[in-house]
Amino acid sequence: MSTPSAAVQRLRLRTELRRARSQAGLTQRQVATTMEWSPSKLIRIEAGEVAVTVNDLKALLAEYGVTDRRRTESLLELARGSRKMPFSEYRDVFSKEFLSFLALESSASIIRGFHFFVIPGLFQTEEYIRALIARTGQGGSPERLDRLVEARLARQEVLEGDDGPELFMVLDESVVRRQVGGPGVMRPQLERLAELASHPRVTIRILPFSVGAHQGLRGPFTLFEFSEDGMPDSVYLENPRGESYASNAPEVTGKYLEAYWELEDLAVGDDMEPVLRRIAAGLSEGSGDLAPVTAEPDD
Incomplete structure (x- = not known):
């Protein structure tokens, strides 16, 4: 099976991150405050406009209470694969x-x-x-x-x-x-x-x-x-x-x-x-x- 493109992996990742935040009952502003980020940083990550680093993703998943090892590793792989966007x-x-x-x-x-x-x-x-x-x-x-x-x-x-x-x-x-x-x-x-x-x-x-x-x-x-x-x-x-x-x-x-x-x-x-x-x-x-x-x- 071929590896999905960087664009597809970023789209998948942003969808999963929005879902995880929603399941945790958190707003973008609450997460940005806890992470000590500007609200625009999280907004751009969830919009797929910028890539998220592996370290930032680990911190986000911890904030959202995502502890399942298989799901965590899957999301980390998406983050790694979405770094190089076409064009x-x-x-x-x-x-x-x-x-x-x-x-x-x-x-x-x-x-x-x-x-x-x-x-x-x-x-x-x-x-x-x-x-x-x-x-x-x-x-x-x-x-x-x-x-x-x-x-x-x-x-x-x-x-x-x-x-x-x-x-x-x-x-x-x-x-x-x-x-x-x-x-x-x-x-x-x-x-x-x-x-x-x-x-x-x-x-x-x-x-x-x-x-x-x-x-x-x-x-x-x-x-x-x-x-x-x-x-x-x-x-x-x-x-x-x-x-x-x-x-x-x-x-x-x-x-x-x-x-x-x-x-x-x-x-x-x-x-x-x-x-x-x-x-x-x-x-x-x-x-x-x-x-x-x-x-x-x-x-």
């Missing part, structure tokens, strides 16, 4: 919230998502990434831009091999119509998307404009499912301002899973490769979708 080397360019997203993404067995702003990061070409970051003002220095591109391309390694996650993505039609970087960038991006549409672990569907108003207008979201026993599903939400929210509460993940099924039913998904190639072929240098509408009338 932690990119702390200089990513927020802690997005690093948590990357941890979920790299550990999930099934990923479902709805997108209506841009192509999902796992599917973006390098040229598209650079154009998107430059246009949205996220790049900053050339060095930071290179780091962001490097990290996004590194994420795409989950598409390689046979043991990566299954990906189910519903894209609003605007995603494939919006010419990020112009036709010269968008055409190869759409060709890449067409290639991925025939990938054995990737399913791409497009939600046409003709659907009108729909559940996804509340914002894009990503759902993660895990093969490990006891790992709850998680959902990650992000809006255009960069604010994000993640939850593994069943009432939240359940609501978004229902929304995903509804969007998937409304979307077009049969034989998407030729559809995407036709959209790519329809792009012409120097003109956009509104060109016929905005062109000056002939005299």
Whole structure:
């Protein structure tokens, strides 16, 4: 049996620590006071934002009255295994919230998502990434831009091999119509998307404009499912301002899973490769979708 990823082990550990504190009838503030920690330290440990040292974990378990040797050793192993989180080397360019997203993404067995702003990061070409970051003002220095591109391309390694996650993505039609970087960038991006549409672990569907108003207008979201026993599903939400929210509460993940099924039913998904190639072929240098509408009338 393969060893669970560091992200999965940290998620398990935070769940177990919350349960142990609840069973002990203690609040976060009470525990922080007894441990002589700032309340934020315990909050971050229970949120999975930071690792907990073995010594701190032993002290916590003693405070919670956890004395069972087998349970204690299991939790200590989780602490040891969760130290090295994926993509932690990119702390200089990513927020802690997005690093948590990357941890979920790299550990999930099934990923479902709805997108209506841009192509999902796992599917973006390098040229598209650079154009998107430059246009949205996220790049900053050339060095930071290179780091962001490097990290996004590194994420795409989950598409390689046979043991990566299954990906189910519903894209609003605007995603494939919006010419990020112009036709010269968008055409190869759409060709890449067409290639991925025939990938054995990737399913791409497009939600046409003709659907009108729909559940996804509340914002894009990503759902993660895990093969490990006891790992709850998680959902990650992000809006255009960069604010994000993640939850593994069943009432939240359940609501978004229902929304995903509804969007998937409304979307077009049969034989998407030729559809995407036709959209790519329809792009012409120097003109956009509104060109016929905005062109000056002939005299």
